[in-house]
Amino acid sequence: MRSLLPTCYPKTGGRIFLDGCFARYENYSFFDQAMDKSDTKVCYTGRNSTRPEAFQNLVREVVGNVSSEAQKRNGSSVNSISDSNLVVYALAQCWESINTSLCKSCLEDAAMAVVSCTPGTEGRALNAGCYLRYSTSLFWNVYATDVQSSGKSKTFWIILAAVLAGILLISGILIWKTTNVCSRSKSRTLRGLSSFSDSRLTFKYRELKHATGNFDNANKLGQGGYGTVYKGVLSDGREVAVKRLFLNTRQWINQFFNEVDLTNRVRHKNLVKLLGCSIDGPESLLVYEFYVNKSLDNFIFDSNQAKLLDWHKRFDIILGVAEGLSYLHEESEIRIIHRDIKASNILLDDKLKAKITDFGLARSFAEDQTHLSTGIAGTLGYLAPEYIVHGQLTEKADVYSFGVLILEIITGERCNVGIGAQPGKFFLAKIWNHYKANKVEGIIDDNIYNECFRDEILHVVQVSLLCTQATPSLRPPMPRIVELLRSTDAHELVPTDPPYLDVLNEHLRGETEVSDRLSVPCAMNFSVSSASSSGIKGR
Incomplete structure (x- = not known):
């Protein structure tokens, strides 16, 4: 809770x-x-x-x-x-x-x-x-x-004793906390950032607060998985993006350390560059390079902005994200699964080149591990069915999310809007039906459709359908996807089954508590039919 x-x-x-x-x-x-x-x-x-x-x-x-x-x-x-x-x-x-x-x-x-x-x-x-x-x-x-x-007859005395003990305990904690919490918190933070000890990468909280206009909403760039991002201008004139955590609970702090550690250890042209962090103030902050074009979703889902992305620009973005993921999965010093690949986590630089961001949910694991068992996190519509059901995380979960992202870029449609309890299913089924009927033009964004590019776009659609196969083993690894995108040879680009079968429904029978592990926006109300959870809702 x-x-x-x-x-x-x-x-x-x-x-x-x-x-x-x-x-x-x-x-x-x-x-x-x-x-x-x-x-x-x-x-x-x-x-x-x-x-x-x-x-x-x-x-x-x-x-x-x-x-x-x-x-x-x-x-x-x-x-x-x-x-x-x-x-x-x-x-x-x-x-x-x-x-x-x-x-x-x-x-x-x-x-x-x-x-x-x-x-x-x-x-x-x-x-x-x-x-x-x-x-x-x-x-x-x-x-x-x-x-x-x-035990009803003992309830009053038990409660009274507990209340008195609680008052004494809380009083003691408050006295201790007043004198010790700052030094202990700072010490714990510094230990958590042992791999990030380069003083050149550390910013003063006061400096970042001033740079963002005291985190003025006018400087707000967007909202990530666990924090809000603001534009800031440093004293030397540099423009930066500052991520501010929602709450300093242990969960968020762990994700903060995770993002600092992973982002600082990877270097690739299609990954966002971490400039540093601040740990000396009342909240933890991350500092990134600022990208004037913000995130991909601001373009592909906006009828006016979408016109700025022709087919060649969209293909370059798709290929850039693929190369970034391939690096994370196979080429970096540590194997990393991002877990939250989506349009809002792809930033665009001044040349509209893709930069993958938001590593708060990312996970790294050893070379000899085949998967990680973890709680479900991510965004509805992009989650692979086997990850939702079993919680076993592999690189193929990122491959699935990437396939959904490709289709959003090509269609200009969101995968998870107005489609009920299984975001992604209707979206992928519609794509599949057009693909089988050889009517790919029925799904292509009008801003990029051109008969001259039809075969190229169809080729990329086929790659996306391979990425979103219901069976993880049928999805190619990211290095192979990069090769397929660069190639025009489509002889092996034949998905063997619809991209999203009713596999999820079959697995979920008898597993009524799976839904309450999904990460969902609080604007969405849901309720789970199980003895342990009745619902969570926000306004």
Whole structure:
């Protein structure tokens, strides 16, 4: 939960609902708020009860019972009810930020909301002050609830002792922190940057703050995976790009060190150049070369800017990204998987040459390793299906993302807009259908379509379809992709299956918790049908 909530930043509010706990932040006081306009319900209608009327009556009764019990039991209760072969389980919980009266109002509202989910076999109400869920499947720990009930008589004294101990502990920590946190933080930071100790690459925080106009929004260039990038002008007149972390949590700091270490160890004409960093201020900053044309997405997805990129310029960008990835995968001193190849992470210099940036999510691994097992991170629409399902990371995940990027450059369309729960699937299926029908002109951006270049563009489309094969072993390695792009020989450019089959659906059956590992924008609301996660949302 602690790692999920910061991903909602810089939205002004965010909430996470889990079975048994809740986290929320806002830019206003919400401690006495039971309901608000952001309250929502989540109904699962994929499977309905075969006895809808009887089922609705059971749901109404059990949520009424569990709501009443929660008001008497410190705001939390579970219950179940059965009739013949029908069983319904329910959980009600009020947050400690509201009183008993508000708890009653909140749960009454939530009960009406979830009852309307019937005959669906599961429903949840996500309110500002409470949470209510019913399901035909048992979704709580029976042993834990039994122990909780048997220990009710001790609850008051346990809580009182814990509160007193907590007050003493926090007081001690605050006293210690006041005198030690600065020196310890700086020492830890310097140790983390042992491979980046060249003083010539270190900037003063005060200098960068002044260079960006105190991080003025007017100087904002864009927003990366875990930070905002600003244009700055140094005292010597140099223009730079300064990346500022969203939050200085351990997760973000680890990504900061990771990006500094990896970016400082690689050198290639198609990789962004790291000029240095700042670690002496209240937040950590990265300093890069400034590229006046900003990122690729500002061109290909803008009807006016897209006209500035003809076919030859777009092909040069595609080839440049391929060469940069090939270097990371095979030619650098350490093998690196980027993990977040997308249009907004490709910068363009004054000659519109591609520069890969944003190494915060990148991973390096030893020569004898075939893959890394890691949590899912990246951007929906660009993620390879096997990476989403198994979390096993190889270079082929970057190859897949690169294939999607090629198609965005050729079509001028975003891969992950308005296409439901599986971004990338509809986009790739449309490309595949045009390719099979030999109607490649139906997908090419009007700004670059020309009969003279049709065969060249078709050749690159074929390369992209090879990159996005559903089976990782069918995707060529990046050095081979560079060769294919430079060649006009298309005899082996024959994808053997559609680029995005229903492989993902097959793998996801029975793996209902996969979705909550996806990295998604907080502007998107989602809810996972599992006992461990009900949803995360931001505004």
